[in-house]
Amino acid sequence: MDHRSTLLKSYLKNIPSHHDVIVVGGGIAGAGVFRDLSLHGLGTLLIDKKDFTSQTSQSSSKMLHGGIRYLENLDFALVWEALHEKNLWLKIAPHLSYPEKFYLPVYKDGLRPLWMVRLGLFLYDALSSFQNLPSGQASPKETLKVIPYLKEKGLTGSGIYSDAVMDDAKITLECIYDALLEKKSYACNYTALIKATRKAHGYTLTLQDEMSGLTREITCDQLVFATGPFTDKLLKEINLFPWKPKLKLSRGSHLWFSNDMLKVKNPMVLTPKDGRVIFVIPQKDKTLVGTTEVKGEAEFDQVPDQEEIEYLYKNLKDFFPKADIDPRHLLGKFAGVRPLVMEEGAESLGKVARNHKVYQPQENAYVLLGGKYTTFRVMAQDVVKPLMNKRGLPYLGHLSTQALRSPSIIKPWHKPIIDKETLIQIIQREIPKTEEDLIQRRLGILKDVLEGEELQLIKETLQQTLLEAP
Numbered sequence: 001m002d003h004r005s006t007l008l009k010s011y012l013k014n015i016p017s018h019h020d021v022i023v024v025g026g027g028i029a030g031a032g033v034f035r036d037l038s039l040h041g042l043g044t045l046l047i048d049k050k051d052f053t054s055q056t057s058q059s060s061s062k063m064l065h066g067g068i069r070y071l072e073n074l075d076f077a078l079v080w081e082a083l084h085e086k087n088l089w090l091k092i093a094p095h096l097s098y099p100e101k102f103y104l105p106v107y108k109d110g111l112r113p114l115w116m117v118r119l120g121l122f123l124y125d126a127l128s129s130f131q132n133l134p135s136g137q138a139s140p141k142e143t144l145k146v147i148p149y150l151k152e153k154g155l156t157g158s159g160i161y162s163d164a165v166m167d168d169a170k171i172t173l174e175c176i177y178d179a180l181l182e183k184k185s186y187a188c189n190y191t192a193l194i195k196a197t198r199k200a201h202g203y204t205l206t207l208q209d210e211m212s213g214l215t216r217e218i219t220c221d222q223l224v225f226a227t228g229p230f231t232d233k234l235l236k237e238i239n240l241f242p243w244k245p246k247l248k249l250s251r252g253s254h255l256w257f258s259n260d261m262l263k264v265k266n267p268m269v270l271t272p273k274d275g276r277v278i279f280v281i282p283q284k285d286k287t288l289v290g291t292t293e294v295k296g297e298a299e300f301d302q303v304p305d306q307e308e309i310e311y312l313y314k315n316l317k318d319f320f321p322k323a324d325i326d327p328r329h330l331l332g333k334f335a336g337v338r339p340l341v342m343e344e345g346a347e348s349l350g351k352v353a354r355n356h357k358v359y360q361p362q363e364n365a366y367v368l369l370g371g372k373y374t375t376f377r378v379m380a381q382d383v384v385k386p387l388m389n390k391r392g393l394p395y396l397g398h399l400s401t402q403a404l405r406s407p408s409i410i411k412p413w414h415k416p417i418i419d420k421e422t423l424i425q426i427i428q429r430e431i432p433k434t435e436e437d438l439i440q441r442r443l444g445i446l447k448d449v450l451e452g453e454e455l456q457l458i459k460e461t462l463q464q465t466l467l468e469a470p
C-alpha cells in the first residue's frame with residue numbers, strides 16, 4: 001500500500017462516515033480486536049484519544065509470560081492460556097520478543113524454600129505443554145556468576161524458568177499496521193469518543209480530532225469498548241447504557257537504569273518479604289526495574305510518585321548491597337494502571353485475577369475489560385466471535401495466528417536511524433502525530449536523551465510532513 005494512503009486513513013476528516021464496527025481504545029486490547037475484525041474483512045475503525053499504545057500498553061513490565069506468581073492464586077487456566085500465547089508470539093513475532101531464562105533467587109528466610117520453587121517451576125513447564133525451555137536451578141555460586149552484586153547472605157540458590165521479553169509499544173503498533181493493510185480498515189489516533197447515541201440499527205458516535213478540534217458524527221453497526229482503565233469513567237460520561245463500575249485499578253511503576261549499575265546478565269524476580277514482586281530485566285542497553293502495586297486512578301499519562309520510586313530504590317539496595325545504587329544511573333521512569341476486573345474477596349491488588357471479561361450491555365455493544373498483555377489475542381477472539389456470530393458470519397480462528405505483515409521501520413533493540421528520508425517514511429506509514437509519538441514509540445528512544453541537530457531534524461521533518469498530509 002502507498003504510504004501516503006496510510007496517513008490518509010489516520011485523519012478523522014478523511015474517513016468514511018459509516019463503518020461496520022468502531023473500536024474505541026488503541027492500546028493492546030483494542031489493537032487486537034481491530035486486527036482480528038480487519039482480517040475477517042469487516043470495515044473497521046479504531047480510534048484513540050491519544051496516540052496508540054501511549055497509556056497502559058507502553059507501561060508494562062515488557063514480558064510475554066505465563067505469570068509465575070499467579071500459580072500461587074491457583075489460576076492454572078490463565079497461566080496455561082498465557083504460556084501458550086507467549087509461545088505462539090515467540091514464533092510469529094520473533095522480531096518483537098525473545099525467550100529468556102529468568103532467575104528466581106531463594107533465601108533461607110524467604111517466603112518459600114528452593115524445593116517448593118522447583119516444584120512450582122515444573123508445574124509452569126507442564127502448563128506450557130512443555131513448550132517452554134525447561135526450568136532448572138542454580139547453586140548460589142552459579143547464581144552469583146549471572147547476578148554478581150546480589151546479596152549473598154542466606155542465598156540457597158535460584159530457580160530458573162523460561163519466559164519472554166517483548167517490546168510492548170511495538171507489538172500494539174504492528175497489530176494496527178497489519179490491520180491497516182486491509183482496504184476497509186481505518187485507524188485515527190488523537191480522536192476521542194465524546195458522545196454516543198443508539199439508533200435503529202447501530203450507533204451514531206460524535207468523534208473529536210483532539211489536535212484540530214474538528215468533530216464529526218460517524219455511524220457504525222457494532223461498537224467495541226477497549227478503553228482499559230478509562231472504561232468506567234468514559235461509560236459514565238457518555239451514558240449510552242446502564243453501567244455499574246467494574247474496575248479495580250492497580251498502578252505499577254518502573255525505572256530504567258544503565259546496565260552497568262546492576263550488571264545483571266539475565267532477567268530476575270525479586271521477592272521482598274512484603275509479598276510483592278519486583279522484576280529486574282536487562283535489555284540491550286538498559287535494565288528495567290519494577291513493579292509496585294498501589295491503588296490507581298483512571299488518569300492519562302501516569303508517572304511514578306516519589307513513594308513508589310523510593311520503594312524500588314530501597315529494595316534494590318537490600319538485594320544488591322555491593323552495587324552502586326544511585327540516581328545518576330537512572331535513564332527514565334514510567335507508570336501505568338492495570339485495568340483489573342473487580343472481584344469479591346481478593347485480599348490484595350496482587351491477588352486480583354488477571355482474567356479478562358467481555359460484557360454485552362446492549363445488543364450491538366461489547367466491552368472488553370481486564371486481562372494481560374500476553375493474552376490479548378484470545379481476549380480479542382472473545383469479542384470478535386460473538387460479534388461475527390451476530391452478523392451471521394463464521395469466525396475464523398486461524399486468522400489471528402498469522403505473522404504480522406507490516407513491521408516497524410525501526411526494529412526494537414536496534415539503533416534508530418535518524419535521517420530525513422527514514423523519518424518521512426516512518427511518519428507516513430506509522431502515523432505519529434507528535435514529537436513524543438515519533439521519538440518514544442516509533443524510534444524507540446527514551447524521552448529527554450535526544451538533543452541538538454537530531455532533535456531539530458525530527459521536529460522539522462514531522463512538521464513539514466504533517467503539513468503536506470492529505
Ligand SMILES: Cc1cc2nc3c(=O)[nH]c(=O)nc-3n(C[C@H](O)[C@H](O)[C@H](O)COP(=O)(O)OP(=O)(O)OC[C@H]3O[C@@H](n4cnc5c(N)ncnc54)[C@H](O)[C@@H]3O)c2cc1C
Binds near residue numbers: 030056373
Ligand atoms: C505496571 C504494569 C505492568 C504490566 N506488565 C505486564 C507484563 O509484563 N505482561 C503482560 O502480559 N501484561 C502486563 N501488564 C498488563 C497489560 O499491560 C495491560 O493489561 C494492557 O496493557 C491493558 O491494555 P488496554 O488496551 O486494555 O489499555 P490501554 O493500553 O490503557 O488502552 C486504552 C486506550 O483507550 C484510550 N481511550 C480512553 N478514553 C478514550 C476515549 N474517550 N476515546 C478514545 N480513546 C480513549 C486511551 O487513550 C488508551 O490508549 C502490566 C500492567 C501494568 C500496569
